Amino acid sequence: MNRVRVAVIGAGHLGKIHTRLLRSQLNDVRLVGVADPSPEAQRAVLNQAEIPVVSDYRKLIPEIDAAVIATPTRFHHAVAMDLLENGIHTLIEKPLTDSVADAEQLVEVADLNKCVVQVGHVERFNPAIATALRKVGTPKFIQASRTSTYTFRSTDVGVVHDLMIHDIDLVNSMFAGIMTESRAVGISVFGHHEDTAQARLEFSCGGVANITASRCSFSPERTIQIFGTDGFASVNLADSTLTAIQIPSWLRQREFDVLKATPEQQAWIREQLFDAVLKKKQIAVPTTNAILSEQQDWIEAIRNGSTPKVSAQQGAEAVAIAESVLDQINTHRWSDTELRMTGPLPTLEPTGVVDEPLFVDELPTISAPLPKAA
Numbered sequence: 426m427n428r429v430r431v432a433v434i435g436a437g438h439l440g441k442i443h444t445r446l447l448r449s450q451l452n453d454v455r456l457v458g459v460a461d462p463s464p465e466a467q468r469a470v471l472n473q474a475e476i477p478v479v480s481d482y483r484k485l486i487p488e489i490d491a492a493v494i495a496t497p498t499r500f501h502h503a504v505a506m507d508l509l510e511n512g513i514h515t516l517i518e519k520p521l522t523d524s525v526a527d528a529e530q531l532v533e534v535a536d537l538n539k540c541v542v543q544v545g546h547v548e549r550f551n552p553a554i555a556t557a558l559r560k561v562g563t564p565k566f567i568q569a570s571r572t573s574t575y576t577f578r579s580t581d582v583g584v585v586h587d588l589m590i591h592d593i594d595l596v597n598s599m600f601a602g603i604m605t606e607s608r609a610v611g612i613s614v615f616g617h618h619e620d621t622a623q624a625r626l627e628f629s630c631g632g633v634a635n636i637t638a639s640r641c642s643f644s645p646e647r648t649i650q651i652f653g654t655d656g657f658a659s660v661n662l663a664d665s666t667l668t669a670i671q672i673p674s675w676l677r678q679r680e681f682d683v684l685k686a687t688p689e690q691q692a693w694i695r696e697q698l699f700d701a702v703l704k705k706k707q708i709a710v711p712t713t714n715a716i717l718s719e720q721q722d723w724i725e726a727i728r729n730g731s732t733p734k735v736s737a738q739q740g741a742e743a744v745a746i747a748e749s750v751l752d753q754i755n756t757h758r759w760s761d762t763e764l765r766m767t768g769p770l771p772t773l774e775p776t777g778v779v780d781e782p783l784f785v786d787e788l789p790t791i792s793a794p795l796p797k798a799a
C-alpha cells in the first residue's frame with residue numbers, strides 16, 4: 426500500500442497537535458490537507474507549515490483515504506457520516522458522539538463500508554496504565570479523578586462528555602462485562618451543562634468504579650487508583666508516574682490473622698508496612714507521546730485491516746455509559762420537597778440571596794451585564 430493519504434478536519438487545540446504529528450512523525454502517511462471554516466484556525470495552520478487548507482472538508486474527500494475528526498463534539502456525527510459513507514477511515518476525537526443513537530449509527534455505517542474507526546480515548550495509549558495493569562492482576566475497584574480549571578473549551582458538552590468520558594472508557598476497557606448500574610450527581614456552575622460530576626459505576630464482572638470529574642476546579646489533577654486481585658496501583662496520568670503495591674501471598678491467602686498478631690509482629694508490621702509487608706515501588710514508565718501512538722495504531726489497523734485499540738464499538742459503549750450517568754445527574758432530586766429540585770444545582774429554587782454586583786463589574790471586557798439565572 427502506498428502512503429496513507431490523510432486529512433485533519435478541525436484545526437483547533439487538538440487538530441493542531443494531530444496535524445503536527447501526522448506531518449512530521451509518521452513516514453507511511455501523506456498529510457493531504459487540513460479543513461476548518463475558521464479563518465483564524467486556517468492562519469494558525471499556515472503559520473505552522475505549508476499545508477493546503479480548506480474551509481469545507483468535503484472538498485478533500487476525493488483525495489484522501491483517512492481523516493482525523495477534531496471538530497467540536499456536536500459535529501462529530503455529521504462529519505463522520507459524510508466520510509464513512511465515502512469509505513474513508515476515521516480517527517474521531519473523543520467522545521465518539523454526544524448521543525448513543527448517533528454513536529450506534531456510526532458503528533453500523535463504518536462496518537457497512539469496511540472503514541477502520543479509532544476513537545480518541547488517548548489515555549489507552551498512556552504507558553503508565555498498561556504498566557499498572559500488569560502489576561495489579563484483575564482490576565476490581567477503580568477510583569479516578571480528572572479535574573481542570575475552566576478553559577471555555579468543549580462547552581458544547583458537559584464535563585461528563587468532555588473529561589469523565591476518558592475514565593469511563595478506561596474502566597469500561599478494564600472490566601470484563603457490561604455496566605449494570607450507575608449512580609451520579611452533577612453540578613452546573615456556568616449553566617447549560619454540568620461542570621462537576623461524580624459517578625459510581627458497577628459492572629457485571631463485579632467491578633466497581635468511582636469517578637470524579639470537574640472542569641471548574643482550583644486543583645487540576647488526572648489520577649487513577651486501581652485495586653486488583655494482586656495489588657494496588659496509583660497512577661498520575663498527567664506525568665505518567667506510577668506507584669504500585671504488591672500484596673504478599675501470605676496476606677492474600679489469609680495465612681496471617683491480625684487478631685492473633687503478637688506485639689512484636691504488630692511493631693514489625695507497623696515499621697515495615699510499605700517496605701517488607703505491602704511492598705511499595707515507584708515504577709519508571711517510558712515516556713511516549715500518547716497521541717502519536719494512537720495515530721500509529723490507527724494507521725497500522727488501516728494497513729492491516731485489523732481492529733484499532735479503541736474501536737467505534739468501544740467508543741459507543743463509553744457514550745452509552747455517559748448517557749446513563751447524565752440521566753442520573755438530570756433526575757437526581759436535591760430535596761424531598763416538590764420544588765424544582767432535580768438536575769444540576771442552578772435548577773435549585775432561588776434562595777433570595779443575590780450576589781453583590783461587584784462580581785459583574787470585575788469583568789472588565791464584558792459589554793453587557795451577565796445574564797441572570799431564570
Ligand SMILES: NC(=O)c1ccc[n+]([C@@H]2O[C@H](COP(=O)([O-])OP(=O)(O)OC[C@H]3O[C@@H](n4cnc5c(N)ncnc54)[C@H](O)[C@@H]3O)[C@@H](O)[C@H]2O)c1
Pocket residue numbers: 434435436437438439440460461462463466482494495496497498500504518519520545546547578579587
Ligand atoms: N483526546 C483528548 O485528550 C482531547 C482533548 C481535548 C479535546 N478533545 C476533543 O477534540 C475535539 C476538538 O476539541 P478542541 O479542544 O480541539 O476544540 P477547538 O474548539 O479548539 O477546535 C475545534 C475546531 O473545529 C473547527 N470546526 C468546527 N466545525 C467544523 C467543521 N464542520 N469542519 C471543520 N472544522 C470545524 C473549529 O473552527 C475549531 O477550529 C472535541 O471533540 C474534544 O472533545 C480531545
